[in-house]
Amino acid sequence: MLKQKIEGIKSESLEKIKKSASERELYDIKVKYLGRNGSLTKILKNLKNLSPEKRRVAGPVANQVRRDIKEACQNKKKELAEQVDWEKEKIDVTLPGRKTETGHLHPITLVQRDIEKIFTSMGFKIADGPEIESDWYNFTALNFPQDHPARDMQDTFWVKNNKEKFVLRTHTSPVQVRFMKENKPPLKVIIPGRVFRNEATDATHEHTLHQFEALVVGDDVSVGHFKYIVQEFFTQFFSKETKIRLRPCYFPFTEPSFEFDINCTVCNGKGCPSCKGGGWLEIGGAGMVSQNVFAVAGYPKNKYQGFAWGFGLERLAMMKYKINDIRLFHGGDLRFIQQF
Ligand code: FA5
Numbered sequence: 448m449l450k451q452k453i454e455g456i457k458s459e460s461l462e463k464i465k466k467s468a469s470e471r472e473l474y475d476i477k478v479k480y481l482g483r484n485g486s487l488t489k490i491l492k493n494l495k496n497l498s499p500e501k502r503r504v505a506g507p508v509a510n511q512v513r514r515d516i517k518e519a520c521q522n523k524k525k526e527l528a529e530q531v532d533w534e535k536e537k538i539d540v541t542l543p544g545r546k547t548e549t550g551h552l553h554p555i556t557l558v559q560r561d562i563e564k565i566f567t568s569m570g571f572k573i574a575d576g577p578e579i580e581s582d583w584y585n586f587t588a589l590n591f592p593q594d595h596p597a598r599d600m601q602d603t604f605w606v607k608n609n610k611e612k613f614v615l616r617t618h619t620s621p622v623q624v625r626f627m628k629e630n631k632p633p634l635k636v637i638i639p640g641r642v643f644r645n646e647a648t649d650a651t652h653e654h655t656l657h658q659f660e661a662l663v664v665g666d667d668v669s670v671g672h673f674k675y676i677v678q679e680f681f682t683q684f685f686s687k688e689t690k691i692r693l694r695p696c697y698f699p700f701t702e703p704s705f706e707f708d709i710n711c712t713v714c715n716g717k718g719c720p721s722c723k724g725g726g727w728l729e730i731g732g733a734g735m736v737s738q739n740v741f742a743v744a745g746y747p748k749n750k751y752q753g754f755a756w757g758f759g760l761e762r763l764a765m766m767k768y769k770i771n772d773i774r775l776f777h778g779g780d781l782r783f784i785q786q787f
Contacts, residue, residue: 449490449497449505456480456487457512464519470527477520487513554787555657555776558764559639562659565683569676571635571661576622578641582612584621588743589700602645615643618757619660620700623736626662627744632751633665639760650720650772651728657760662736664753670735673754677733681709685767690716692727701734701755712766721771728766731758 460480467473480487491509494502552560563573585603587593606613622638630636639659646652663672681689690710698704708729711722718724733756738748761773768787770776775783 449501450508453487453490453505453508453512456490457515460487460516461519464516464523467523468527470524473520473523473527477516480516481513487516551787553776553784554764554768554770555760557787558760558767559657559659561684562637562639562680562760562763565680566637566661569635569679571637574622574626574636574638576616576619576625576638576640578616578643579606579613580616580621582614584624585614585616585618588624588740589620590737590739590743591699595699604643604645616640617644618642619658620755620757622660623662623700623755624740624744627664627741627746632746632753635663637661648774650774651723651762651765653761653773653777655777656773658731658757659760660755660757662753662755664736664741664751666751668752668754670754673733673735673756677707677756684763685712693733696732696734698732698734700737700740701732702737704732704734707731707733707756707758709766713769713771719771721765721769728762729759730762730766731756733757 460476463476464473467476479485482488487509490505491513494506494509497505567573603617604615606615619638619640619642622640626634626636626638637659638661640657641655642658643655644652646654648654661676663676677691681691689712692708692710693705694708696704696706706729708727710716711719711726711728713719713721714726716726718726722728733754736753736755741751741753742748761776764770764776765773
């Protein structure tokens with residue numbers, strides 16, 4: 448019986464060895480029969496428990512089969528090695544290594560850093576605020592009355608919350624109030640950051656964009672200061688004199704308010720998709736800070752004056768790098784990104 452079992456192991460294992468097509472397969476076969484828990488190993492370990500007669504018959508057979516399996520494995524290994532196409536397998540260790548791609552800064556980050564450099568050189572601080580903002584900071588503190596149609600000016604992503612109303616901030620202006628609550632005039636600060644609007648996208652509109660807010664407050668800050676600083680900023684940012692245009696506008700938190708355009712640098716004012724054919728691109732809103740906003744921040748009414756603006760970073764980047772579609776910035780197309 449045992450002898451037959453051993454013979455069965457022999458024919459089965461040799462057949463498998465013959466058919467094996469790789470060293471790995473061969474190794475697995477060897478382990479199956481001759482490994483620590485292999486089927487032949489178990490029989491060999493059990494020989495000592497057999498009667499002397501049975502051991503005399505089974506012992507030599509089992510040992511011979513073990514030798515046969517080992518030998519068959521060695522021969523097959525040689526055979527497989529001879530089949531390897533060494534020409535194909537050859538490795539040229541002198542070849543230069545593959546270059547790993549290193550990342551680089553996104554154009555929006557580059558523009559943000561440029562802006563920060565210009566303003567810090569003019570003595571401005573840089574501040575930050577939350578992207579998920581309370582309805583109070585985003586609207587109420589900025590003089591948007593409850594249910595006033597002005598709240599519709601910026602289509603809003605509302606965040607579900609039962610206690611307090613939160614929004615994905617629609618502009619960087621709420622940080623004006625946050626900053627003023629913590630700091631007393633005179634102050635000069637810029638606030639770059641990401642904002643969100645629930646709107647259909649086109650060549651100049653995105654749902655997720657960046658703005659940078661500027662806020663200057665002091666005893667006698669005027670529109671003249673505003674114009675000077677803005678002109679200085681654009682000259683440094685574009686490294687050339689840039690034509691700017693102010694149009695009267697309405698924002699609840701500034702009085703008077705204006706909309707701010709620059710001459711399109713993509714077409715030099717002739718009209719193209721980047722400026723929707725008009726030759727000018729709206730860059731931001733601006734104005735003299737409303738006394739109501741000062742009051743919310745805890746400043747005494749009519750003591751200070753100040754100006755503020757909120758400019759679109761993507762639109763500035765479009766003008767700087769002559770990009771004709773805002774959607775390219777966050778579209779994830781490497782052919783675009785790798786140009787910077
Ligand atoms: C505001 O967001 C005001 N907070 C600006 C402001 C600040 C006014 C301080 C007064 C004082 P407005 O909605 O116009 O304003 O947006 C300002 C700028 O952000 C726009 O001129 C434009 O450059 C950019 N912007 C706004 N919406 C989009 C959009 N969907 N895609 C790309 N850029 C946008």
